[in-house]
Amino acid sequence: MYLTNIFRYGITLVAFVQLATATPSLAHGNEKHGKSKTEKIEKTEALAVEQDTTQIAQQQTVTTEEHAAHLQDPSTVHATLADFPNKHPLIVHFPIVLLLVAAAVALCNIFFLRKELDWVVTIATLIGFVAAFVATKYAHPHTTGLTDHAQLVLDQHDLYADWTVYLGGFGLAAQLISQFLFKGRRWSVLVAALVLTGAAYAVAMAGHYGAQLVHIEGVGPQGRYLETEHHH
Structure with a gap:
């Protein structure tokens, strides 16, 4: 055990x-x-x-x-017309430059009363007015999806663009009447110059708001916020 x-x-x-x-x-x-x-x-x-x-x-x-x-x-260096989402930027620079030049020359011609300067004003105003009309009425970009602030800027741009066309048309009429009807009298040159100065101010403000849309609001580059051409 x-x-x-x-x-x-x-x-x-x-x-x-x-x-x-x-x-x-x-x-x-x-x-x-x-x-x-x-x-x-x-x-x-x-x-x-x-x-x-x-x-x-x-x-x-x-x-x-x-x-x-x-x-x-x-x-790829030189873009064709088809590459641009809208033709507005290709046209709009003509009225900006030409209406400013027309106003400046018209103001100078108040003192000089030269026929050569009269012709410069007439031709610059004619081309500038036609370009402004085309850029505003036929080549104006249609936007989509804008922010509220961008829409406010666009409204101001359109307002001054319309005034550019109105004052450009009145300025062209005043310049033609001054040159051909009143034969370049000083007072008629002064009236035409004042109207063209208003057109120059309007196109400068339209250009300012247009630049703000592009470079600050981002509207336009590479077709952003723009409808295609066939929607116009």
Whole structure:
């Protein structure tokens, strides 16, 4: 009986020792397994990042090459009429320049009363008025999706553009009457010069609000906020 108990205690002790020595091994094995999974995840993530970086670099390289090819292509330097989303900017500079020149020359001619200056005023006013009329009535861009502030600026631009046409037309009539009916008398030259000065002020303000629309509100560049030509 005594030996039997000793034998039992011995078996129990051996089993306990084996279990104690096996536990660290199992724990160590799990730790290795955990590290293995973590390393695999980290490698996968690193590989994905590397692939994304490579794709981005390739896209940037292609974009840079395309841009360089575009700059080296002479055919892209001079845009055709079809490339413009609207013809307004191609026309509107004529009335801006010509009506300002007409007003300045007309004011000078009050003192000089020269027929040559009369002809300069008449021709500049005629071309400036026609260009203003076309730019306002036929080549005026139709906008879409404007902000409230941009719409206010556009309203002011349109107001002064209309006044440019009105005063340009009155100025042309006054200049023709002064030159051909009253033969360039000083008072008639003065009247025409005053009306043309009003037209010059109107076209300058229209140009100011037009520049504000483009460079501050962002209306127009690359066709932003503009409807296409066929909607006109």
